[in-house]
Amino acid sequence: MIEVDLTGCIGSGKSTVAAALVRRGAVLLDADAIVAELQQPGRPVLEEMVAHFGPSILRADGHLARAAVAAVVFEDPGELAALNAIVHPAVRAEMAARRRELAGSDAVIVADIPLLAESGPERREGLAGIIVVDVDPEVAVQRLVAGRDLTADEARARLARQATRAERLALADFVIDNNGTPEALEEQVDRCWQWITSLRDSPTR
Numbered sequence: 001m002i003e004v005d006l007t008g009c010i011g012s013g014k015s016t017v018a019a020a021l022v023r024r025g026a027v028l029l030d031a032d033a034i035v036a037e038l039q040q041p042g043r044p045v046l047e048e049m050v051a052h053f054g055p056s057i058l059r060a061d062g063h064l065a066r067a068a069v070a071a072v073v074f075e076d077p078g079e080l081a082a083l084n085a086i087v088h089p090a091v092r093a094e095m096a097a098r099r100r101e102l103a104g105s106d107a108v109i110v111a112d113i114p115l116l117a118e119s120g121p122e123r124r125e126g127l128a129g130i131i132v133v134d135v136d137p138e139v140a141v142q143r144l145v146a147g148r149d150l151t152a153d154e155a156r157a158r159l160a161r162q163a164t165r166a167e168r169l170a171l172a173d174f175v176i177d178n179n180g181t182p183e184a185l186e187e188q189v190d191r192c193w194q195w196i197t198s199l200r201d202s203p204t205r
């Protein structure tokens, strides 16, 4: 088994890269998808969130109203810290449990962690490296406007709340440059996959 983390700003192309690595044989651990699972009705994470933020964060059908939580934490760093204190340990524990299930196999695990740079990355035992998908923020803005229902100003506001390009690059063991075409990105992913498998085949590991 070999584990790498994958991160990048919103619109950098992380999901695109993750899917391309899965096509090459990686097993994906998607932190956002795990958070969404942990926030389903009846799960302890959602119950803790309701205990802290109140029942107004729930829709009539008992599911989380994401926009209601976002509105609270956007305005208030203390509330954001409270949310993170509920969600982060649970998502870390769940990801660790999934890694343990794959221990001893020859899987290549890619953990897509959008806010790795923001959440205080730990060089946990077993982590072989961090891949950063790097993009000029204005390129990310253009792609977000084209691909999602965001205006340029909304996309810029979201980017401004994330770590800077330099902060993220400082974490990187491998950088995927996604400023070019989709074809150029595929070539970068090929190089990245070679790098990952060279780590696995290295006799020192």
Ligand code: ADP
Residues within 6 Å of the ligand: 008, 009, 010, 011, 012, 013, 014, 015, 016, 017, 143, 144, 146, 147, 148, 178, 179, 180, 181, 182, 183, 185
């Ligand atoms: P993230 O998961 O980092 O937010 P995505 O993988 O969803 O980013 O990519 C953001 C948008 O940009 C998507 O619509 C995706 O299809 C598009 N995209 C990604 N890479 C490229 C590229 N090299 N050229 C053009 N569009 C791209």
